[in-house]
Amino acid sequence: MELTWHGHSTWYVDVDGTTMLIDPFFDNPKTSLSPSDVDDPDYLLLTHGHADHIGHAGEFSDATVVATPELAAYVEDEFGLADAVGGMGMNVGGTVELGDAYVTMHRADHTNGANTGYEHGLGMPTGFVVSDTKPTQVADSESTTFYHAGDTGLMTEMRDVIGPFLEPDAAAVPIGDHFTMGPWQAAIAVDWLNVDHAFPMHYDTFPPIEQDPQDFVREVAATGSSAEVHVLEADEPFDLGEALGR
Template identity: 35%
Template sequence: MNITYFGHSCLFVESGGKKVIIDPFLSGNPASGVSPNEIEADAVLLTHAHDDHFGDSIEIAKRNDCPIVAVFELAMHCVRLGARAHAMNIGGAYDFDGFRVKYTQAFHGSSLREGDTYHYAGQPAGILLTMDGKTIYHAGDTSLFGDMKLIGEMNDIALAALPIGDNFTMGPEDAVHAARWLRAKRVVPLHYDTFPVIRQDTGKFAAMLGEHDIACFPLKSKETISI
């Protein structure tokens, strides 16, 4: 399984000939260094509807004729915008062709912006993505919550992608607790440095994880790791 980081909270995951992209905030994020026109994907997976996660979902899905996978309310919004969508909800799992998706809870918000107005877009979520027998956990935007222990007990998580930016999500200290509770072998930090209010020291975060023998991969945009 190859995992490529495209900045902020966007991961591109490829294994067994299948390609999925999670939270593709690309054209609106100058740090991504990637155009949505460059993305070839079999599915777009969304954790929630905020602009810095919903991003270029519609354009990528239409160009690749692939579904957007999201919680029900957000999926129906994608359909209204002309994209194909597969609606799911918290706790549900589905076996697609070549990969499995399960949605977990997350503690955050989820709304769609139309002009100066924001509309409810269903619950925010985390994603357990399994490809070729390996499972990664994308926590989405969330605080630390106790059921991460249960997620770790029920799943063999090869890699956890966790927000560390603080202010809107967990900060580094809470993310270390999350990694331990998830029993994650590796961690990729997400949702940091994109805006001044979420700047973080990834070296310090990596050192904190290292105290618990957890490997940290603070990737730069377009960098890939294989697991």
């Protein structure tokens, strides 16, 4: 599994040739790319409807949308993205097979909506657990699993459900504070998730979320977690399978 962070919460994920773009927003200071520079993904995963997460969704019209039914309907109206997984999107708790990948949707603690001159409810904010094997109650030490937490506050489901049952090997967590977790709560999330690798995201895009990611590195260490924190340079691929020795 290859992961590429494009700044903010935008990730490109390649699972054995099945490609996914999560929360496309390239108007951020970390990336040097524009949407046209990115290979067209097979699937477009949208955690929620805030503009800094769907701002460039319309640039990927050939991708199948993976989002809640409410958000899938909204991006169809707003961007003409008519192709949604299952014909209508998916919802929290569900797992869908996408080519060689399996994607499980989990809730995030955040808000949702679109300010376009009217209030449009977009369903629950979410995160995604992406794996190369179907999740079951039988632990699979050979599977490779990545958790994109979306925009979220710290929540006990990370400790009680996502960590022990969905078993992510790696997690991307927001550290910007103000609108999401800051470094210390994000570090607790990493500890609860019991991941081997952690990536900070959703920081430095706007003044309210400017952060030194080394604060996050120190906070993770302070929890006693053995996770390795990677402060990535944007647009540089990270081979998760290789990092896990698989």
